[in-house]
Amino acid sequence: MKPPVILEHIQLESEALGFQMVSDPLTGSLLKTLAASKPGGTFLELGTGTGVSAAWLLDGMDEDSQLISIENDATVASVAKKYLGHDKRVKFQIEDAAFWLNQVMNQKFDLIFADAWVGKYSYLEQALGLLKPGGLYVVDDMLPQPNWPSVDHVSKVNELVSILENTEDLVMTKINWSSGIVIATKVKR
Numbered sequence: 001m002k003p004p005v006i007l008e009h010i011q012l013e014s015e016a017l018g019f020q021m022v023s024d025p026l027t028g029s030l031l032k033t034l035a036a037s038k039p040g041g042t043f044l045e046l047g048t049g050t051g052v053s054a055a056w057l058l059d060g061m062d063e064d065s066q067l068i069s070i071e072n073d074a075t076v077a078s079v080a081k082k083y084l085g086h087d088k089r090v091k092f093q094i095e096d097a098a099f100w101l102n103q104v105m106n107q108k109f110d111l112i113f114a115d116a117w118v119g120k121y122s123y124l125e126q127a128l129g130l131l132k133p134g135g136l137y138v139v140d141d142m143l144p145q146p147n148w149p150s151v152d153h154v155s156k157v158n159e160l161v162s163i164l165e166n167t168e169d170l171v172m173t174k175i176n177w178s179s180g181i182v183i184a185t186k187v188k189r
């Protein structure tokens with residue numbers, strides 16, 4: 001793996017903040033690889049956190065690509081802004097992702113990394129509706145994780161997988177690797 005140079009700093013600050021929800025390096029490497037497959041691409045991240053996954057995405061994106069990353073916690077997002085905010089390809093938005101999804105218009109994405117509850121376990125239809133044909137919807141933490149909410153999360157995960165499997169215009173794969181990844185591609189039906 002070739003991690004983004006800035007990652008070490010972001011990880012140190014994440015630890016200092018006690019922010020433990022950062023993406024695993026394998027997921028990061030996958031995101032970078034997928035980002036590189038979309039030259040001039042438009043990317044959306046729901047749940048910036050401290051910017052670990054955004055750093056990987058930006059590392060894979062070419063100069064003509066754009067990333068919008070949404071986070072409702074200004075404290076954790078300040079780490080992402082500090083280390084990545086100078087990059088013209090990224091726009092960090094401090095906002096409730098549900099509010100953002102409800103009002104977004106005329107924007108479509110080549111890749112959506114849905115890494116918050118919103119866009120994954122709620123507002124899924126809105127998120128999927130933003131994919132371009134050929135666009136990728138990516139989620140991680142689909143295998144049991146120490147930080148999963150204790151109450152009934154397995155059934156939430158199973159429900160999400162089932163919806164994605166049964167959505168007509170998606171072609172999806174479940175990957176038993178890293179923290180558990182699902183990738184779905186939007187197709188024309």
Ligand SMILES: C[S@@+](CC[C@H](N)C(=O)[O-])C[C@H]1O[C@@H](n2cnc3c(N)ncnc32)[C@H](O)[C@@H]1O
Nearest residue numbers: 021022023047049052053071072096097115116
């Ligand atoms: C799993 S963490 C994101 C980690 C980050 N993507 C990474 O890989 O390092 C989920 C993030 O979603 C944020 N979040 C939760 N609910 C949200 C909402 N409704 N709108 C925006 N962000 C939200 C949390 O504050 C948290 O930082």
